[in-house]
Amino acid sequence: MYPRWFYIPAAIVFSVxxxxxxxxxxxxxxxxxxxxxxxxxxxxxxERFFADPxxxxxxxxxxxxxxxxxxxxxxxxxxxxxxxxxxxxxxxxFRGIIFFPVLVSTVAVxxxxxxxxxxxxGLINTVLGALGLGKPDWLGNPGLALFSxxxxxxxxxxxxxxxxxxxxxLSIPLDYFDAAMIEGGTWVKFRHVxxxxxxxxxxxxxxxxxxxxxxxxxxIWTMTRGGPGFASDVLTSVIYKQYxxxxxxxxxxxxxxxxxxxxxxxxxxxxxFNRRELEL
Amino acid sequence: MFRKVLFLLLVLALGASIVxxxxxxxxxxxxxxxxxxxxxxxxxxxxxxxxxPNVTITIESRPGGxxxxxxxxxxxxxxxxxxxxxxxxxxxLQALNPTQTLVDLSEQPFIENIVESFLPTVSxxxxxxxxxxxxxxxxxxxxxxxxxxxxxxxxxxxxxxFAANNEAILAAGIAPVLATFGDTWTSQLFVLADYHNVAQAxxxxxxxxxxxxxxxxxxxxxxxxxxxxxxxxxxxxxxQDFATTRFEPGLALLANGDVAHYPMLTFALSTIAANxxxxxxxxxxxxxxxxDSETNGVTVWMPAGTYIPQTTTGAKLDAxxxxxxxxxxxxxxxxxxxxxxxxxxxxxKGASLPDDVLPAVxxxxxxxxxxxxxxxxxxxxxxxxxxxxxxxxxxxxxxxxAEEAAANxxxxxxxxxxxxxxxxxx
Numbered sequence: 001m002y003p004r005w006f007y008i009p010a011a012i013v014f015s016v017x018x019x020x021x022x023x024x025x026x027x028x029x030x031x032x033x034x035x036x037x038x039x040x041x042x043x044x045x046x047e048r049f050f051a052d053p054x055x056x057x058x059x060x061x062x063x064x065x066x067x068x069x070x071x072x073x074x075x076x077x078x079x080x081x082x083x084x085x086x087x088x089x090x091x092x093x094f095r096g097i098i099f100f101p102v103l104v105s106t107v108a109v110x111x112x113x114x115x116x117x118x119x120x121x122g123l124i125n126t127v128l129g130a131l132g133l134g135k136p137d138w139l140g141n142p143g144l145a146l147f148s149x150x151x152x153x154x155x156x157x158x159x160x161x162x163x164x165x166x167x168x169x170l171s172i173p174l175d176y177f178d179a180a181m182i183e184g185g186t187w188v189k190f191r192h193v194x195x196x197x198x199x200x201x202x203x204x205x206x207x208x209x210x211x212x213x214x215x216x217x218x219x220i221w222t223m224t225r226g227g228p229g230f231a232s233d234v235l236t237s238v239i240y241k242q243y244x245x246x247x248x249x250x251x252x253x254x255x256x257x258x259x260x261x262x263x264x265x266x267x268x269x270x271x272x273f274n275r276r277e278l279e280l
Numbered sequence: 281m282f283r284k285v286l287f288l289l290l291v292l293a294l295g296a297s298i299v300x301x302x303x304x305x306x307x308x309x310x311x312x313x314x315x316x317x318x319x320x321x322x323x324x325x326x327x328x329x330x331x332x333p334n335v336t337i338t339i340e341s342r343p344g345g346x347x348x349x350x351x352x353x354x355x356x357x358x359x360x361x362x363x364x365x366x367x368x369x370x371x372x373l374q375a376l377n378p379t380q381t382l383v384d385l386s387e388q389p390f391i392e393n394i395v396e397s398f399l400p401t402v403s404x405x406x407x408x409x410x411x412x413x414x415x416x417x418x419x420x421x422x423x424x425x426x427x428x429x430x431x432x433x434x435x436x437x438x439x440x441x442f443a444a445n446n447e448a449i450l451a452a453g454i455a456p457v458l459a460t461f462g463d464t465w466t467s468q469l470f471v472l473a474d475y476h477n478v479a480q481a482x483x484x485x486x487x488x489x490x491x492x493x494x495x496x497x498x499x500x501x502x503x504x505x506x507x508x509x510x511x512x513x514x515x516x517x518x519x520q521d522f523a524t525t526r527f528e529p530g531l532a533l534l535a536n537g538d539v540a541h542y543p544m545l546t547f548a549l550s551t552i553a554a555n556x557x558x559x560x561x562x563x564x565x566x567x568x569x570x571x572d573s574e575t576n577g578v579t580v581w582m583p584a585g586t587y588i589p590q591t592t593t594g595a596k597l598d599a600x601x602x603x604x605x606x607x608x609x610x611x612x613x614x615x616x617x618x619x620x621x622x623x624x625x626x627x628x629k630g631a632s633l634p635d636d637v638l639p640a641v642x643x644x645x646x647x648x649x650x651x652x653x654x655x656x657x658x659x660x661x662x663x664x665x666x667x668x669x670x671x672x673x674x675x676x677x678x679x680x681x682a683e684e685a686a687a688n689x690x691x692x693x694x695x696x697x698x699x700x701x702x703x704x705x706x
Contacts, residue, residue: 140677
């Protein structure tokens with residue numbers, strides 16, 4: 001047990017840089033705020049946010065994006081992790097190649113893919129065209145834009161998911177694998193050893209990428225700016241646009257909504273997963 | 281001995297710095313990073329420094345668009361603004377709360393030199409806060425005259441004629457209208473440049489709109505701008521890749537005659553002149569056609585202004601006022617003309633355009649000389665909804681109807697009016 005004063009420095013840092021801004025943002029979300037002065041207007045900002053057709057679209061897109069990216073990351077990264085923990089050759093090289101996109105700046109990735117996905121001269125469509133396939137407008141087609149960005153997000157995030165799975169798989173004691181190989185081979189090994197015993201890793205990947213998906217901003221902003229129109233707007237880009245427009249109170253209300261949303265989705269998920277962990 | 285020398289040196293150094301502080305003043309001039317603004321600011325600063333060797337003006341750049349607006353607002357709110365800065369006039373200026381943040385220039389002698397129609401766009405509560413920097417601009421249709429000649433078309437004065445021209449152009453295998461929705465701000469011109477036609481059809485629209493008595497959705501003349509975007513999409517007027525094409529690459533298409541029309545402000549001309557000097561004389565300009573050819577005219581954008589924040593004081597303030605006086609003078613306009621191709625008229629009394637001005641600027645000047653012009657809505661009303669550009673893209677890419685977009689825009693405008701605390705909106 002440390003003496004009380006020992007906590008003071010941390011408490012000061014925490015209150016000044018984390019607690020105070022949080023409390024202040026709750027207050028400012030209830031005001032009409034011009035940066036020069038703030039008028040208290042009660043819950044008007046929240047009412048406006050929920051009455052806005054943009055927000056409803058943004059909210060729907062946020063969920064599609066979060067579910068799609070976290071789901072795909074699990075589905076793709078788990079088999080990759082299994083493959084790259086088996087005894088194939090050059091697995092360090094493959095691990096490196098798959099992990100590489102994680103290291104690149106998101107903004108750079110966004111700009112690069114923006115160019116690759118250019119509809120008539122971009123590399124992706126040039127290749128598709130040479131193969132005699134169609135040339136979709138990846139970022140300009142309102143029905144496709146959100147999915148194109150989600151695809152890039154998965155490409156970029158798969159390395160992290162894979163590393164977490166590899167760590168999970170490597171922590172399983174080898175005797176289980178030996179037993180599984182005697183019982184019935186690779187499928188049994190995957191279904192009855194890796195899947196249940198790497199469950200913690202799966203939960204980590206799902207929760208991390210789900211939170212990441214709900215909060216996603218930089219990739220959307222560099223690739224489509226929420227466009228065309230409002231087709232790929234997510235909660236964060238809507239918030240940012242309100243801020244850009246000078247609606248500071250409204251934008252802060254959006255941030256509070258995001259905070260509450262992440263909490264009410266992720267907290268029960270964590271509870272659920274942690275309980276499963278105890279049962280193991 | 282050593283101490284004495286040191287003391288002497290100290291006194292000398294101090295004295296020298298006092299003398300030089302009295303003489304030399306250095307100012308920082310914050311300007312947005314667009315090529316045009318940079319060139320204008322540089323031309324003005326260099327000409328002024330040549331006449332006043334004791335003043336040094338350093339140009340600092342910031343991003344344009346809404347991102348830049350926030351930088352300006354934040355720096356003003358925190359008292360961290362540059363000594364002088366370049367910023368929009370009209371509705372955007374109102375959001376800076378100029379009475380509280382900027383130096384009032386209404387008592388300055390150089391205000392006399394400014395064309396009266398500019399003053400309301402930089403005024404608030406009786407104070408005047410800026411001087412016109414750069415030229416005014418026309419909003420309308422830039423067109424490729426070579427395409428017009430080849431197809432034997434003539435400049436339209438009604439929307440029907442414009443639509444007919446577009447059908448002829450489309451039939452000839454050329455894209456009729458350039459859309460550069462990769463830079464969303466470029467999408468708004470069909471709506472904004474239609475304002476002269478709106479003001480002719482509904483006199484007093486600006487006042488009614490500002491006081492919450494007229495809406496886009498239920499004023500047919502105002503709704504027309506959105507309907508034009510819908511028509512353009514449905515008739516297939518845009519060129520290939522319209523959803524992601526950006527402003528500058530788009531200008532190449534116009535200059536080379538791959539598209540015939542570009543709804544845009546004339547400030548694009550200086551970029552075309554810089555990138556395609558051989559084709560610039562092929563580019564002409566006409567006002568956005570409306571329902572009535574009799575009242576057709578051009579919607580005019582006022583130039584941006586140069587302002588002094590209240591944080592600039594003392595010798596710097598005096599130097600800054602001197603520089604603003606130079607900007608608002610015929611010599612200031614001439615210095616700009618020498619360095620930057622003018623995109624429209626200067627708002628300084630007595631300043632004239634050279635004879636070899638760009639053909640499209642001559643087209644614009646003809647409307648102004650004939651008195652067929654109105655200032656754009658954002659200069660006669662403090663409100664402009666920030667989502668207009670996305671709404672225009674949504675209509676022009678077939679995701680939203682004109683009526684829906686207009687209704688959404690009215691909501692957007694309401695939010696802006698409330699934020700500004702205008703009467704009649706609570």
